[in-house]
Amino acid sequence: MTRPGLDGNPLDLTAGWFNDLFDAIGIDAEVKGLTAKAIGTGQIGENVRFVFDYARKGEGAPATLVGKFPSGSEASLATAAMLGHYKREVMFYRTFPKVAGKITPAALYTDYDEATNRFALIMEDMAPSEQGDQLRGCSVADAERALASAAILHAAYWQDETLDGHAWLQGTSTAPPPALSPEQVAGLWLGFKERYKAQLTADVIEVGDAYAAALPAWGEARQGPFALTHNDFRLDNMLFGKAGAPKPLAVVDWQTVGKGAPANDVAYFIGAGLTREHRPKHEQALLRYYHARLIEAGVTSYSFDDLYTDYRWNSFYGMSVAFGAAMLVKQTERGDEMFLTMLRRHAAQVRDNDGLALIT
Incomplete structure (x- = not known):
């Protein structure tokens, strides 16, 4: 062959x-x-x-x-x-x-x-499944499907030390240092802010500046549970099954898979996947839905309060994906719209959950 x-x-x-x-x-x-x-x-x-x-x-x-x-x-x-x-x-x-x-x-x-x-x-082939649309957002029912899949992913290797045996997996003890240092990621924010300054409001810039300043310590400052994580767990990477589709939901694009905080995937998905109008109305219920699925899968040592604190902490992560990807991959009209939408939604998520209080 x-x-x-x-x-x-x-x-x-x-x-x-x-x-x-x-x-x-x-x-x-x-x-x-x-x-x-x-x-x-x-x-x-x-x-x-x-x-x-x-x-x-x-x-x-x-x-x-x-x-x-x-x-x-x-x-x-x-x-x-x-x-x-x-x-x-x-x-x-x-x-x-x-x-x-x-x-x-x-x-x-x-x-x-x-x-x-x-x-x-x-x-x-997942046809006739329909790809999620990051710009349009999703329904609560589709969000529940995604979070049920997140619980399957996280529970499968919850606190599993064998993850450290894979040097190619991000975040393991055997993996090489990240290709980009926290300082370099912060530098991408400065470049993004300059490129898109006409499209950024003061409240979004404030959150981005605070996160960039905190980045050197942010990744290590909170130690919660770890699991296998997707790290780009968003609608554009999900295929939602319609009648005749082989699966109710298929998650794709595993290029960033790693050992990390389960709440990172959850915060990233909810923050970017629901619109600014709908997320505050359904956020707590979706978090409780995910937590219940974890318990059903056998994870009983993680309280909802701990999940919510981890969720607040990791709500910043989606901002770095948005501005980092925008500066590192080919620039397209849809890409610009998507990354700016994600950035604004995550900045609002941080503010609504008083995330700034955790890093300032």
């Missing part, structure tokens, strides 16, 4: 390549033709849907598959290499069966080349 995404353009993959793949993984089928079409608006990776025409289609042969490959943007490629995104996503699917395939698409094929930082991920 050639190595798609490593040896050539994934849009040029042939029927023969997929026949070799199906032979290797035990799917009884013969592909006689296929179409390949780019889908999605990924900032770091490119996605392709493959639709198959079969000469012979045995049981279990997929009508379609989706592949994920390196970005076509040089800026995004450089960012992915610096931050280890591609290797981390491939290794996640290979390493964590309690999560991968359960709240994610099932992966049929993974590949990564250390020398070139090229990768490929061939997954089940």
